[in-house]
Amino acid sequence: MKIFAITDIHGRRNFNKEITQIITDSDLVIIAGDITDFGDKKEANEILEEMLVLNENIVAVPGNCDTPGVNEALTALGINLHGAMKRINDVAIYGLGGSNESPFNTPQEYRDSEIETILRQFRRDENAHFHIIISHPPPLRTKVDKVFLGHHVGSMAVRGIIERFQPDLVICGHIHEARGVDKIGKTIVINPGPFPKHYAIIDLNEDIAYTLY
Numbered sequence: 358m359k360i361f362a363i364t365d366i367h368g369r370r371n372f373n374k375e376i377t378q379i380i381t382d383s384d385l386v387i388i389a390g391d392i393t394d395f396g397d398k399k400e401a402n403e404i405l406e407e408m409l410v411l412n413e414n415i416v417a418v419p420g421n422c423d424t425p426g427v428n429e430a431l432t433a434l435g436i437n438l439h440g441a442m443k444r445i446n447d448v449a450i451y452g453l454g455g456s457n458e459s460p461f462n463t464p465q466e467y468r469d470s471e472i473e474t475i476l477r478q479f480r481r482d483e484n485a486h487f488h489i490i491i492s493h494p495p496p497l498r499t500k501v502d503k504v505f506l507g508h509h510v511g512s513m514a515v516r517g518i519i520e521r522f523q524p525d526l527v528i529c530g531h532i533h534e535a536r537g538v539d540k541i542g543k544t545i546v547i548n549p550g551p552f553p554k555h556y557a558i559i560d561l562n563e564d565i566a567y568t569l570y
Contacts, residue, residue, distance in 0.1 A: 358448060360559040361412075364389035364493070364530025365551035367422065368396055370404060372553035379558065380411040385445060389530040389549070390420025390454055390493030395464065398426035405434055416443060418454035420493045420531065421463040428454070428465075438491060440475045442482070448561060449485035451524070456494040456531055457512040472514035479522060487561055488524040495529040500539040501548035502532055519544050526565055528557075536569065 361383035380386060386408065393400045401423070409415060418439045419427045431437035438452025453475060455465035467475075472494070481488060495502040495511040496519055502511030510532065519527060519541045527546045536550030545565060549557035560566045 358384045358446065358561040360385045360387055360561065362387045362389065362528045362547065362549050362557040362559055363552040364528070364549055365391040365420065365533055366404060366553075367391055367394040367551065368400060368404065369553055370407060376553055376556070377411060379556075380408060383412060383558075384414060385448075386412050386415040387450075387489075387491055387528050388415065388417035389491050389528045390418050391422045391530060392417065392419065392427055393423050395422055395424060396427065397424055398430045401427040401430040402434075405430065405436070409434065414445070416450055416452070416491065418452040418491050418493055419465055420454065421456035421459065421465045423454070424464045440478070442479065444482055444485055447484070447486040448489060449482040449487070450489045450491060451479045453490070453492040453494070453515065457510075457514070459510070469512055469514040472512055473517065476514060476518040479518065481522070487526065487565075488522070489526045489528065490518070490522075490524045492527060492529045494531050495535065495548055496527070496541060496546060499541065499546060500537045501529060501535045501546055503535050504532060505534050516541065519546070526559070538567070538569070
């Protein structure tokens with residue numbers, strides 16, 4: 358399975374022909390939140406429907422800068438994985454939107470205890486070969502949750518579920534400057550960086566291969 362993983366779109370739609378072709382050619386498109394920049398259902402629909410024309414196999418979670426209307430758009434389109442799980446062939450995918458609390462009071466923020474409640478329902482699927490978590494907030498104390506000043510601002514609850522659950526892969530976002538890859542145990546954690554300037558292509562075969570662009 359070829360996965361095109363993106364995050365932090367923030368309403369940008371000026372992607373080029375090369376990205377359009379990658380979206381078309383991918384088996385699955387993963388969007389890890391912040392589809393809009395404090396936008397509503399209408400704006401989210403415009404962005405998502407443009408992508409769905411290119412590839413109908415999309416799963417997504419909202420980000421902290423998405424209003425509740427974005428959740429409605431994702432649900433109406435049948436691609437919302439916030440607090441849910443979906444199996445595609447032999448890949449089980451789980452989703453967490455919003456973010457842990459920040460100083461900025463953005464539209465979708467949760468206490469870590471609330472995040473833990475959402476994540477606690479996730480169970481391994483015995484029929485799946487790969488387990489993936491899409492989480493807009495990155496796990497705490499990793500390379501992918503560090504802001505410019507050097508502070509780690511990720512979610513302890515997300516880190517906790519990774520340590521206990523040990524999924525094969527986590528796709529996160531939220532911290533634009535923390536684009537990169539880290540590992541927690543056997544779990545590969547990827548923050549592709551803000552789209553469309555940055556994205557990741559991931560190949561699931563016997564193993565996981567990835568490239569950040």
